[in-house]
Every structure is written in C-alpha cells, then in structure tokens.
Amino acid sequence: MKIRAHLEALPPYASIEPFEVLSARLGREPSQIVKLDANENPYGILPAVRKALAEMDFPHIYPDPESRALRKSLSKFTDVDEEYLLAGSGADELLDLLMRVFLEPGECILSCPPTFGMYPFDAELNAVRCIEVPRKADFSLDMSSIRNAVDEFKPKLLFIASPNNPDGSLIEPAVMDELLSLPLLVVLDEAYIEFAGENLGASLSRIREVPQRENLVVLRTFSKWAGLAGLRVGYGAFPKWLMPILWKSKQPYNVNVAASVAAQSALANVGELAKVVGLLKAERTKLLVELQNIPYLKPYSTQSNFILCQVTGVDAAQLKTQLAEEYGVFIRYFNKPGLRDHIRISVGRPQDTTVLLEAFRKI
Ligand SMILES: Cc1ncc(COP(=O)(O)O)c(C=O)c1O
Known part of the structure; x- marks a missing residue:
C-alpha cells in the first residue's frame, strides 16, 4: 500500500x-x-488549578464540542466576543486547522524564519509550500522582501509570531499594520504575549482588533504563561466569516475536559x-x-x-x-x-x- x-x-x-x-x-x-x-x-x-482538576465533575462524559464555558471565560479575559473565539488542543492544533481549511496541495504560505518550526512543518504535512523570507540580522522583518514574495507567490496565509520564537522580539505596531495591508490572511501567533510589556501584554496584543478586521487571526496558548503545556489548550480569535468553516472542520472533541477545566480555573485565578x-x-x-x-x-x-x-x-x-x-x-x-x-x-x-x-x- x-x-x-x-x-x-x-x-x-x-x-x-x-x-x-x-x-x-x-x-x-x-x-x-x-x-x-x-x-x-x-x-x-496553580494550587487552585490542581484542585479544580482533582474535583473535575464529568471526565467520563465527552467534552462540549463548542467549549462554551471556556470561551465565555476567554471572552472576559480577552475582551473579544465569544462568537470570534475558538479553542484548540494547543495553538498547534489551530495552526494545522487553518492550513487544512485554506490550502490546496501546492498552494503556499509565507513565514519569516528564524521562527517557530511548526509553520513549515504543518505546511509540509499539508502538502503546502512554505515560502520563507528570512528576517534581517537583528531579527526584524524584511518588509520589501515580504512584499516581493507576496507579489510573486501569492501566499494565502502569513504566519508570524510576536514575540517571535526564538529571539523574543515584538513586531512594531506600524510594521504589523503594513502586514495587515497585504492581500492575505495574517495569522499572528501571540503564544508569548503575556510576558511582554505590562498587565499580561494586554495593551500590546492585537487580539481586540480581530472583530474589526477581515484578515487577522490571533492565536494564544495556555502552555507558557499559565503552565498548562502538558494539558494542551490554546485558542484563537478569528474573523466572523471564517468561524462557520472552522466549526465544521475541527475535530468535535478537540479540547478535552481536563484541559478545559484547567484553563477555566487559570482564568478564574488570573x-x-x-x-x-x-x-x-x-x-x-x-x-x-x-x-x-x-x-x-x-x-x-x-x-x-x-x-x-x-x-x-x-x-x-x-x-x-x-x-x-x-x-x-x-x-x-x-x-x-x-x-x-x-x-x-x-x-x-x-x-x-x-x-x-x-x-x-x-x-
Ligand atoms: C510561537 C509559538 N506558537 C505556538 C506554540 C505552541 O503552543 P501550544 O503549546 O499551545 O501548541 C509555541 C510553542 O513552543 C510557540 O513557540
């Protein structure tokens, strides 16, 4: 075979x-x-999260496919309405989901290495080309090469992390605005935003802009700041037009009960x-x-x-x-x-x- x-x-x-x-x-x-x-x-x-896990009510019942309780807590935390939010088994699952939803084999995404290794990995998994526009020596983005690559290859999605892994730099707001003016969907990976600036990165995050834009996705995770890497829980804010297809395309029980309980407890003890x-x-x-x-x-x-x-x-x-x-x-x-x-x-x-x-x- x-x-x-x-x-x-x-x-x-x-x-x-x-x-x-x-x-x-x-x-x-x-x-x-x-x-x-x-x-x-x-x-x-946190001890409170450990307690919530120990006292979990329904581990023998399948989880809510819509993660309603978690999304409600997330909405309070992010200030983004629940209808734009979708939870996943880590941000990783949502990266893969986006590629599966958007890309036919042979189409391409854009990434700016050095950066998170899952962008090219998921691309290969989905038989998608990952066009790479290397960052400059100081890890800032090479905007003119990005624009040229967009013109030449017409990538549908741009995957970009801020703070970037592995150097920890943030994208300047003006540069982010420029990226958002490109003819593609910007997938902004904010896996580490809670460590940036003050107040868990609240004023630096672009997540609250998602409902006002057609081409911005912001991904977040509980793996880093909240210490839940082993439980696999992340989330994203997506444009409204994209939500119906994401709901249809994700695995029904993608966020398990323990992950959901832990994430809600983390948010209750922010x-x-x-x-x-x-x-x-x-x-x-x-x-x-x-x-x-x-x-x-x-x-x-x-x-x-x-x-x-x-x-x-x-x-x-x-x-x-x-x-x-x-x-x-x-x-x-x-x-x-x-x-x-x-x-x-x-x-x-x-x-x-x-x-x-x-x-x-x-x-
Ligand atoms: C930039 C970036 N995005 C996403 C992830 C994955 O997050 P999760 O554990 O939620 O899948 C990581 C983990 O290393 C990361 O560095």
Whole structure:
C-alpha cells in the first residue's frame, strides 16, 4: 500500500525529549534536571488549578464540542466576543486547522524564519509550500522582501509570531499594520504575549482588533504563561466569516475536559498567574545581566520567557550537549540557518538560574 507521496519524504519534527526519557537516559532524577528548553512555566500549575482538576465533575462524559464555558471565560479575559473565539488542543492544533481549511496541495504560505518550526512543518504535512523570507540580522522583518514574495507567490496565509520564537522580539505596531495591508490572511501567533510589556501584554496584543478586521487571526496558548503545556489548550480569535468553516472542520472533541477545566480555573485565578509571570519577568531581567557577563555569550533582549544568545568561541551544539550531560541543564539548540551559533534558554526560577550560571562559568 502506498501512503501519500508528500508524506513519504517528510522529515520527522525535531521535538525535545520528554522529561522521563531525559532523566532515564542521563541517570538523573527529574528533580535533578533543569529544564530550560521548551519555554514551559517552571512554577507548574496553580494550587487552585490542581484542585479544580482533582474535583473535575464529568471526565467520563465527552467534552462540549463548542467549549462554551471556556470561551465565555476567554471572552472576559480577552475582551473579544465569544462568537470570534475558538479553542484548540494547543495553538498547534489551530495552526494545522487553518492550513487544512485554506490550502490546496501546492498552494503556499509565507513565514519569516528564524521562527517557530511548526509553520513549515504543518505546511509540509499539508502538502503546502512554505515560502520563507528570512528576517534581517537583528531579527526584524524584511518588509520589501515580504512584499516581493507576496507579489510573486501569492501566499494565502502569513504566519508570524510576536514575540517571535526564538529571539523574543515584538513586531512594531506600524510594521504589523503594513502586514495587515497585504492581500492575505495574517495569522499572528501571540503564544508569548503575556510576558511582554505590562498587565499580561494586554495593551500590546492585537487580539481586540480581530472583530474589526477581515484578515487577522490571533492565536494564544495556555502552555507558557499559565503552565498548562502538558494539558494542551490554546485558542484563537478569528474573523466572523471564517468561524462557520472552522466549526465544521475541527475535530468535535478537540479540547478535552481536563484541559478545559484547567484553563477555566487559570482564568478564574488570573491575578495569581500574573504574579507568577511577574516572577519570571524579574528573573528574565536578572538572567539577561548575568548572561552578558559570560564571555562566550551574547544575549539578545527579549519580551518573552526565553533568551536567545549568540555563542562565540565555543561550539553552540557542543555547549548544549555538555550542559545536558555534565550538568543536567537542558537548553535549546537549533541546527538551522541563522541559528547554528545560537542557543535559546527558557527563563526559570532563581534556583534554575543558579545551576545554569554555575555550569556556564565552569565550561
Ligand atoms: C510561537 C509559538 N506558537 C505556538 C506554540 C505552541 O503552543 P501550544 O503549546 O499551545 O501548541 C509555541 C510553542 O513552543 C510557540 O513557540
């Protein structure tokens, strides 16, 4: 039996190793591992969320396909009417859903690397071309090349993250306005917006504009700021005209009951979560200064919960391996153009910073 031809050639997604696999491989207890490689929230879930999960009423019943209760809470949190909101099994599911809904095999999307690896990955999965317009050396967008690529290839969708992963930079409002004037649907990925600016990124987010525009989608997630990466829950705000087709095309039970309960509880305790985000932002400031003092690292300023560093005089891939094997510290290395001499470090707790810095100083 033949599988679909484009899938035969598909390289596997290079994801990070699960915690228990790591700890078994290295012979270290999970508590002896400092995991700074996937931008998760090291403080874990709030006690209130743990309690809500323990007391969950109906795990034996299929979830609400429309995630009504969650969308109601999200509407209060985002100030966007429920009719524009759709929840997913992580923002990842919504990226894939958008590609499935819009693109015929052979059509194209636009992405601006270095950025999140799922955009080209989902494109390949959907037999779609990913046109890549690299960012400039300072990670800002190359607007004239973007305009040229739009003219030449006519991509239907642009996937763009702000703050961007892996450098943590925000898109300037004027640049975002320019992107929105292009003849395509802009999918703005705000997975890390809660770490930007003040007040969980409220004034920097563009989510409240979605109802006023025809060509803006904003995606968000509970994986990072809310510590729910393992439960898989994200959401998006979409133009009204797009909602009926999204409802028809998604898996009916895409957000499971535990994810929904946890996300609602997180939103009911947003003040507590804001304190955790505050701790991470304070640690980010401290870590940035400390990294500047490591002679072989050149950290970039960031609006997210990670710091990208250029590595000089030391091999970045080797540095990652050495940190893991000798010190139990996990950071991210990307074997990709523009990033081969870089590492990305998630911001952890003060004790994580201590172990990380000690290791850097010994290397
Ligand atoms: C830019 C960006 N978007 C989306 C995601 C995925 O979010 P989720 O865990 O909700 O699928 C990530 C996770 O690393 C990310 O970095």
